Amino acid sequence: MADVVDAAGEPIPTSSVLMAAAKHIEINCMPENVEFLKCKKKDPNPEKCLDKGRQATRCALGLLKDLYQRCKEPMEGYVGCMYYHTNEFDLCRKQQQAFEKACPLE
Amino acid sequence: MTESVIRNKPGMASVKDMPILQDGPPPGGFAPVRYARRIPNKGPSAMAIFLAAFGAFSYGMYQVGKGNKIRRALKEEKYAARRAILPVLQAEEDERFVKEWKKYLEYEAEVMKDVPGWKVGENVYNSGRWMPPATGELRPEVW
Numbered sequence: 001m002a003d004v005v006d007a008a009g010e011p012i013p014t015s016s017v018l019m020a021a022a023k024h025i026e027i028n029c030m031p032e033n034v035e036f037l038k039c040k041k042k043d044p045n046p047e048k049c050l051d052k053g054r055q056a057t058r059c060a061l062g063l064l065k066d067l068y069q070r071c072k073e074p075m076e077g078y079v080g081c082m083y084y085h086t087n088e089f090d091l092c093r094k095q096q097q098a099f100e101k102a103c104p105l106e
Numbered sequence: 107m108t109e110s111v112i113r114n115k116p117g118m119a120s121v122k123d124m125p126i127l128q129d130g131p132p133p134g135g136f137a138p139v140r141y142a143r144r145i146p147n148k149g150p151s152a153m154a155i156f157l158a159a160f161g162a163f164s165y166g167m168y169q170v171g172k173g174n175k176i177r178r179a180l181k182e183e184k185y186a187a188r189r190a191i192l193p194v195l196q197a198e199e200d201e202r203f204v205k206e207w208k209k210y211l212e213y214e215a216e217v218m219k220d221v222p223g224w225k226v227g228e229n230v231y232n233s234g235r236w237m238p239p240a241t242g243e244l245r246p247e248v249w
Contacts, residue, residue: 013194013198018191018194018195019191022186022187022188022190022191023187023190025190025191025194026186026187026189026190029190029193032193033190033192033193036193036196036197037192037193040196044235044236044238045236046199046200046203046204046207047204049197049200050197050200050201050204052197053193053196053197053198053200053201054197054201056193056194056197057194057197057198060191060193060194087184089180089183089184089187090180
């Protein structure tokens with residue numbers, strides 16, 4: 001359950017994977033996320049915001065794949081730790097440092 | 107009989123002349139016993155005790171404040187992570203909802219096709235805003 005990608009190489013967006021990559025998603029996918037939230041605020045109808053939602057999902061999944069390709073080992077360690085400790089950041093500091101050293105938050 | 111054997115004085119004429127055998131103080135009396143209070147008046151004053159307690163209390167509250175700051179930072183980290191992944195999760199749920207909703211609208215059209223003047227599916231409310239379906243029938247496995 002703590003896999004980052006499935007057999008075909010596509011990233012699996014489970015909670016541990018998303019929480020582990022959350023800081024990267026926050027920085028790199030900020031425009032798409034903000035657009036989606038603005039669309040939702042204007043009109044909460046899901047049918048009206050489908051395209052912006054697709055953009056946000058595409059950005060996040062692409063980012064996950066990119067992170068996995070750039071630093072596979074630290075990311076797998078971090079995701080495994082998150083899965084074991086149910087997304088507690090404070091219990092996974094070591095793996096978080098290793099991950100952020102390998103794939104810096106820019 | 108035993109008394110006269112114990113307290114015998116040779117040459118006494120009657121039992122009334124027996125010497126008196128009493129338990130009494132030693133000759134010269136007992137040593138004097140002190141029974142007055144002697145509580146010493148040294149040690150910390152009231153102000154000193156108060157300041158020590160106040161100092162311990164304020165040091166403790168300072169540590170509490172520092173700990174609260176750290177805990178708040180941890181919570182902020184968690185909330186920021188949740189805020190960052192919220193659009194991904196909401197978009198997934200929207201896709202699933204739209205699929206289910208279309209299926210539901212088709213079902214409703216088929217059920218109500220013989221009722222005159224029935225507009226399929228849309229808006230039981232009059233405010234103009236979109237409201238999520240309230241009956242919970244779209245996800246019976248959850249409810």
